Amino acid sequence: MTSKSSSRGDYICRVRYRNQLPSIPFPPKLLTSQPLVARNAQYTTNSLIEQTPHLLNLDSSSGIPFDKLLVDYLDMMETNPDVVRMNANVSDVDKLLMTPPRDEKELNKQGRKPNVTWLRRSEYIASTERKQKQANVPEIRSKLSQQDMEAHTYRTHQSQMEGVDATFIRHDLTTLRHPRTKKRAKKLTPILPDMTCWENVYTIGQFPSDPADNHRLNKRQRLDASSKQPSELDAADRGILRPISNPHDPNDSYLIWFLPDEDSSNVLKQQKTDPQQVLDKPLNFEAVRDYTYRNDNAPGHQNLLLVLQHDEQQQPVMLYSLVKSKLVAQKKRALAPQYRYMNDYEKPNVLSVTYQ
Structure with a gap:
């Protein structure tokens, strides 16, 4: 029911909808549905389909403004990779963006510091103090050669196999010595x-x-004290x-x-x-x-x-x-x-x- 006046109409009571349908005479039942994985069809291709380029068909009724010349140029660049890219009409400001970035590893090898303030050492520390700490660090040099280093660390697969085979070779006591103290061995025990x-x-x-x-x-x-442990x-x-x-x-x-x-x-x-x-x-x-x-x-x-x-x-x-x-x-x-x-x-x- 509504009451209408000259200015507006107001609702006096809410509209209620009643469902007069009878209840379901049987209980609900779950149906077994096919899993999602089984619904997907396996897609197989061949080399001919993979090598065929897909052309971009432009439809005027799509409502999207396409630049036909740009699309043809990009298609030509993909199909003809040997074409020479002309940059004669590029402005000087845009040429700076076309320079390839330098490798960070090469910059680190040259010893250049990154231009970041919070990564740099504080400049208020005296440089002479830093040089003095670096001078006090002793220089440690290994006396082992590169061949001996690889033989002791077994870095490669070949050195690992040779190390395993060497364990089955019986050493000669007359030539077997300690690598550091150079003392001779007296007895071999497996x-x-x-x-x-x-x-x-x-x-x-x-x-x-x-x-x-x-x-x-x-x-x-x-x-009393004895030779055995307490x-x-x-x-x-x-x-x-x-x-x-x-x-x-x-x-x-x-x-x-x-x-x-x-x-x-x-x-x-x-x-x-x-x-x-x-x-x-x-x-x-x-x-x-x-x-x-x-x-x-x-x-x-x-x-x-x-x-x-x-x-x-x-x-x-x-x-x-x-x-x-x-x-x-x-x-x-x-x-x-x-x-x-x-x-x-x-x-x-x-x-x-x-x-x-």
């Missing part, structure tokens, strides 16, 4: 991978102090590190250091003197200390674990295993009194270990 424990993962562990407990440290002070006398070198996470804080992960008890330490010391002894009973390890850790597995920190053994002909053989990472442990700090509730969870205090 270095082979240790296939018996090749699958084991080794890590160098670095502790901030002696990881033994207070009982072992006090006992070492009463004993850790070998009380089996402190057979400890176990077990990772654990704080359930209240997922970011708080640390290691628990376990050491064998007195009875298990005696069994492990006897097993060192008699390797043929079978450890058929489980050994108990007690928790000593908590450590936070940082695992560094950079390629520069990888080392080799070498073990000298004898083969079937009783010849000395050096077996190596790869130590891939380095673990740096630090003593875990105690929590503040207001955060003591975060330590209220179950921790393993004793480990039962069975050797096979």
